[in-house]
Amino acid sequence: MLEEQLTVAHLSESELLARIFPRLDRTSAVLLGPGDDAALVAAPDGRTLISIDTQTQDQDFRLQWNNGYRTTGFDVGWKAAAQNLSDINAMGGRATSLVVSLTMPPATQVSWVEDFADGLTAAIRDLGAADCSVAGGDLGRGRELGVTVAVVGTLGGLPPVVRSGAEAGDxxxxxxxxxxxxxxxxxxxxxxxxxxxxxxxxxxxxxxxxxxxxxxxxxxxxxxxxxxxxxxxxxxxxxxxxxxxxxxxxxxxxxxxxxxxxxxxxxxxxxxxxxxxxxxxxxxxxxxxxxxxxxxxxxxxxxxxxxxxxxxxxxxxxxxxxxxxxxxxxxxxxxxx
Amino acid sequence: MLEEQLTVAHLSESELLARIFPRLDRTSAVLLGPGDDAALVAAPDGRTLISIDTQTQDQDFRLQWNNGYRTTGFDVGWKAAAQNLSDINAMGGRATSLVVSLTMPPATQVSWVEDFADGLTAAIRDLGAADCSVAGGDLGRGRELGVTVAVVGTLGGLPPVVRSGAEAGDxxxxxxxxxxxxxxxxxxxxxxxxxxxxxxxxxxxxxxxxxxxxxxxxxxxxxxxxxxxxxxxxxxxxxxxxxxxxxxxxxxxxxxxxxxxxxxxxxxxxxxxxxxxxxxxxxxxxxxxxxxxxxxxxxxxxxxxxxxxxxxxxxxxxxxxxxxxxxxxxxxxxxxx
The missing domain is CATH 3.90.650.10 (PurM-like C-terminal domain)
Incomplete structure (x- = not known):
């Protein structure tokens, strides 16, 4: 079978994971993972920030846009990482890891999934989230593509920056x-x-x-x-x-x-x-x-x-x-x- | 409008959240949240367990089963919590919080979403995850129902229990x-x-x-x-x-x-x-x-x-x-x- 004909329906979950893992970086904040029931991530100041965001096909992105542009797996991976890294940034923190759930129609090309993993990795690297890597995830089937990322991060001992602190004169x-x-x-x-x-x-x-x-x-x-x-x-x-x-x-x-x-x-x-x-x-x-x-x-x-x-x-x-x-x-x- | 005719398309995100929040418990492990860009959760031993799981309609559950049973929002909420709490249990840990992403067709009844929140809360309480509560989440639209939960937890200073530790004689x-x-x-x-x-x-x-x-x-x-x-x-x-x-x-x-x-x-x-x-x-x-x-x-x-x-x-x-x-x-x- 030609590589471009290979879809996720042709692979077991472990075969698909074996194609994804080499495309992910690993940083020292991830103490254990992926591969067990949960990952273990450093939380050096005894607290962890956490947030979650979902992107759903035809709601948050189109695979094919009106002007002809086709959204790549790389785009979706990048954006999923960037959105979540931004939530930690907004609290004044630094992300320490992402866990990623990818829901896919069976006809999804394996190369799309590999490209998605590359997009996650590139966003983490290029946006400068140097302490962060993918610690684990979940793969499943659905009628439409859906990507949910949860992110954890550290405040490095500082208080969280909330949205309720603005005062007259600022x-x-x-x-x-x-x-x-x-x-x-x-x-x-x-x-x-x-x-x-x-x-x-x-x-x-x-x-x-x-x-x-x-x-x-x-x-x-x-x-x-x-x-x-x-x-x-x-x-x-x-x-x-x-x-x-x-x-x-x-x-x-x-x-x-x-x-x-x-x-x-x-x-x-x-x-x-x-x-x-x-x-x-x-x-x-x-x-x-x-x-x-x-x-x-x-x-x-x-x-x-x-x-x-x-x-x-x-x-x-x-x-x-x-x-x-x-x-x-x-x-x-x-x-x- | 009758309450049972009310769908998520009739409410803004903040109106829907205002119906969900009162149905959730709050424990002391959640230091901040929900309501900001990320929640802050205690990680008392300087590490946090993290895992993520997705349930998608018609893949992981059917809204209407062959034998006539109709899956309730309560069922979906319970199961989403239980699956994730189990991942922390399997590492030898205790869950400290969940973040929940719910993707819904616009025709989803608001009462279904309230029932879903009740199911999350009941599972956490009845399964004995006394340190755990919902710290944050994300609501979005999709063609099918999808629920992704990420869970964080603590090992209380112990090493994680991995699946690679079995030895002959055990x-x-x-x-x-x-x-x-x-x-x-x-x-x-x-x-x-x-x-x-x-x-x-x-x-x-x-x-x-x-x-x-x-x-x-x-x-x-x-x-x-x-x-x-x-x-x-x-x-x-x-x-x-x-x-x-x-x-x-x-x-x-x-x-x-x-x-x-x-x-x-x-x-x-x-x-x-x-x-x-x-x-x-x-x-x-x-x-x-x-x-x-x-x-x-x-x-x-x-x-x-x-x-x-x-x-x-x-x-x-x-x-x-x-x-x-x-x-x-x-x-x-x-x-x-």
């Missing part, structure tokens, strides 16, 4: 990019063929398929007096609304700073007839960080100021504004229309 | 039941209506839908000189083959001891015209423990001897026998036919 800052993944998604869903995109526009598509969370920034913020922090995964305005509600404050964004994030998106936005600010305000999946710092301190490397925190006034629960005006919630919600 | 023992979940599965797949089953036979169906891993037995074994241990999730013979291979030994089962496990299954087996030994040898999902102990020690409570470990002879890699004869591999494999 500076609001972001690390990483805003709106690039959303611009890439719009290009993927458009009828503009991949081949006709400029290198700059192709880079936006890459940011959607293989996001680049700023993993150095989270621990740096935790060591630099950050007051509140979270991952921007559902869009700046929506996620800022969550921070504002958790902290009972007003987050007020500076339109000039927001426009600086929109400028690099203007060519792609023009191509599709879209206002690039919609991507900056509503796009998640870049997995940047939203944080607040005490006024007057020098922001840690990677962060730029984007607004300020104010006390709540008439609205009881905290809110988001742009230059003092209420910002609409334009991000993504999984269920509501 | 006693082979099991804790928990064998074949009951497989018998229940056969009843669910049969045309014998639920209503016509005896209470004993209904209890077998319950063991399939809501398995009862012996969670006290794992840590007790770890404190009692256990040499090798694993969860029996894919069938005694198949899982014993994995332990034999990892330890490079022969596991030789005593047919008299095996028959003692088959006896309580005889009525159900007779009803379906099946040899109950097929369930004892091939059935997983009871999530009992397979372990080896040094000869001559008193087995810890919950374990009964079922065979002995012998040195490998002609076969190079380790094997499983019954009264010295090669045992066929009759368990479950997700991919191979």
């Amino acid at each position: 500076v609001v800052a972001v690390a990483g990019t805003l709106g690039r993944a959303a611009a890439g998604l719009a290009l993927l869903e458009s009828s503009v063929a991949m081949a006709s995109l400029t290198p700059e526009q192709k880079a936006l598509v890459e940011n959607q398929c293989r996001p680049i969370p700023p993993l150095a920034a989270g621990p740096l913020a935790a060591n630099s007096g950050v007051k509140a922090m979270m991952d921007i995964s559902d869009g700046l305005i929506r996620d800022a609304g969550r921070m504002a509600a958790a902290s009972t404050v007003v987050l007020d964004f500076d339109p000039v700073a927001l426009k600086a994030h929109a400028a690099p998106l203007e060519a792609a936005a023009g191509l599709l007839g879209i206002d690039p600010m919609a991507w900056v305000l509503g796009g998640g999946e870049d997995h940047g960080l939203l944080a607040t710092f005490p006024a007057g301190i020098q922001l840690p490397a990677g962060f730029t100021a984007i607004g300020s925190v104010q006390a709540v006034d008439e609205s009881p629960g905290g809110s988001v504004r742009i230059a003092g005006q209420p910002a609409d919630t334009v991000g993504w919600d999984h269920f509501a229309d | 006693v082979v023992a099991v804790a928990g039941t064998l074949g009951r979940a497989a018998a229940g599965l056969a009843l669910l797949e049969s045309s014998v209506a639920m209503a016509s089953l005896t209470p004993e036979q209904k209890a077998l169906v319950e063991n399939q839908c809501r398995p009862i891993p012996p969670l006290a037995a794992g840590p007790l074994a770890a404190n009692s000189g256990v040499k090798a241990m694993m969860d029996i999730s894919d069938g005694l013979i198949r899982d014993a083959g994995r332990m034999a291979a990892a330890s490079t030994v022969v596991l030789d089962f005593d047919p008299v001891a095996l028959k003692a496990h088959a006896a309580p299954l005889e009525a159900a087996a007779g009803l379906l015209g099946i040899d109950p030994m097929a369930w004892v040898l091939g059935g997983g999902e009871d999530h009992g423990l397979l372990a080896t102990f040094p000869a001559g020690i008193q087995l810890p409570a919950g374990f009964t001897a079922i065979g002995s470990v012998q040195a490998v002879d002609e076969s190079p890699g380790g094997s499983v026998r019954i009264a010295g004869q090669p045992a066929d591999t009759v368990g479950w494999d997700h991919f191979a036919d």
